[in-house]
Amino acid sequence: xxxxxxxxxxxxxxxxxxxxxxxxxxxxxxxxxxxxxxxxxxxxxxxxxxxxxxxxxxxxxxxxxxxxxxxxxxxxxxxxxxxxxxxxxxxxxxxxxxxxxxxxxxxxxxxxxxxxxxxxxxxxxxxxxxxxxxxxxxxxxxxxxxxxxxxxxxxxxxxxxxxxxxxxxxxxxxxxxxxxxxxxxxxxxxxxxxxxxxxxxxxxxxxxxxxxxxxxxxxxx
Amino acid sequence: xxxxxxxxxxxxxxxxxxxxxxxxxxxxxxxxxxxxxxxxxxxxxxxxxxxxxxxxxxxxxxxxxxxxxxxxxxxxxxxxxxxxxxxxxxxxxxxxxxxxxxxxxxxxxxxxxxxxxxxxxxxxxxxxxxxxxxxxxx
Numbered sequence: 608x609x610x611x612x613x614x615x616x617x618x619x620x621x622x623x624x625x626x627x628x629x630x631x632x633x634x635x636x637x638x639x640x641x642x643x644x645x646x647x648x649x650x651x652x653x654x655x656x657x658x659x660x661x662x663x664x665x666x667x668x669x670x671x672x673x674x675x676x677x678x679x680x681x682x683x684x685x686x687x688x689x690x691x692x693x694x695x696x697x698x699x700x701x702x703x704x705x706x707x708x709x710x711x712x713x714x715x716x717x718x719x720x721x722x723x724x725x726x727x728x729x730x731x732x733x734x735x736x737x738x739x740x741x742x743x744x745x746x747x748x749x750x751x752x753x754x755x756x757x758x759x760x761x762x763x764x765x766x767x768x769x770x771x772x773x774x775x776x777x778x779x780x781x782x783x784x785x786x787x788x789x790x791x792x793x794x795x796x797x798x799x800x801x802x803x804x805x806x807x808x809x810x811x812x813x814x815x816x817x818x819x820x821x822x823x824x825x826x827x828x
Numbered sequence: 829x830x831x832x833x834x835x836x837x838x839x840x841x842x843x844x845x846x847x848x849x850x851x852x853x854x855x856x857x858x859x860x861x862x863x864x865x866x867x868x869x870x871x872x873x874x875x876x877x878x879x880x881x882x883x884x885x886x887x888x889x890x891x892x893x894x895x896x897x898x899x900x901x902x903x904x905x906x907x908x909x910x911x912x913x914x915x916x917x918x919x920x921x922x923x924x925x926x927x928x929x930x931x932x933x934x935x936x937x938x939x940x941x942x943x944x945x946x947x948x949x950x951x952x953x954x955x956x957x958x959x960x961x962x963x964x965x966x
Binding site: 660661662663682683684685687688691692695696708710711713714717718 | 881882883884903904905906908909912913916917929931932935938939
């Protein structure tokens with residue numbers, strides 16, 4: 608597949624390397640001439656100097672035959688415009704944007720960007736996971752479906768301890784998928800399985816029901 | 829009319845002053861508080877420090893009740909993103925933005941965003957002025 612990466616910062620560089628390593632044809636667009644020099648030393652001849660939001664640059668970069676455009680600059684507005692130009696001018700099949708302000712997810716979806724990756728949310732989730740107290744951590748969003756994969760640790764004094772999964776009344780659209788026991792044994796969530804303290808629950812839920820789900824699984828007895 | 833203007837540069841501040849002078853309720857946003865020095869001393873509108881591509885800042889500027897929104901910062905991409913937020917999220921009835929780049933201007937016009945390209949407008953004005961100007965000979 609031919610993929611165009613807009614923005615050659617830390618994310619753009621690592622992404623281009625990873626995509627090249629998996630055998631794709633990649634071109635990395637970077638606006639800053641000095642940064643282009645650094646990138647060319649690392650990546651070789653797959654770096655192109657230019658503004659990835661400009662139709663002329665994208666045209667020269669061969670956007671018309673690109674399968675995917677990934678806009679990963681540090682500025683949300685630039686990522687949005689790069690995706691919109693790729694989509695509307697060059698009919699690129701799939702546009703993916705990095706967003707830095709979590710609030711921009713909706714507007715990007717509304718404006719036709721196929722997928723968004725929210726770097727701030729990912730970093731927050733990773734850090735929250737490392738904290739000693741982590742009531743509910745969103746691990747992954749299934750884009751377009753309005754569902755999140757979340758992780759909850761059952762506190763030692765939780766009301767749900769001893770209850771079978773079939774007896775729990777979870778918020779609508781929420782399903783427990785896996786239980787990871789304190790000794791790291793992974794069990795599929797079967798109806799007869801009973802929850803124990805310090806179990807780690809992996810569940811799928813609607814983002815708006817995350818609070819209700821956390822409440823049920825973590826409130827003390 | 830209630831008007832929210834994003835970008836307090838030369839054009840933004842002049843537009844804000846003219847509208848406020850005409851009795852309109854004007855709120856002007858800029859990320860840099862220094863920019864507000866361009867507003868006239870007796871400016872009767874509101875000046876708010878904030879980024880117009882942030883929904884929260886737009887709400888603080890009263891976007892939900894605005895009759896018009898104008899995005900006129902130095903950045904084409906910021907302008908066009910803010911304009912689309914105003915149009916699609918907040919349903920502001922009149923939304924305009926400045927785009928310097930003529931190619932991007934054409935595309936967003938096709939996508940239904942009301943844009944003005946100062947590059948195109950200025951070159952047209954100069955073009956007309958040159959053709960109409962009386963020829964002076966020394």
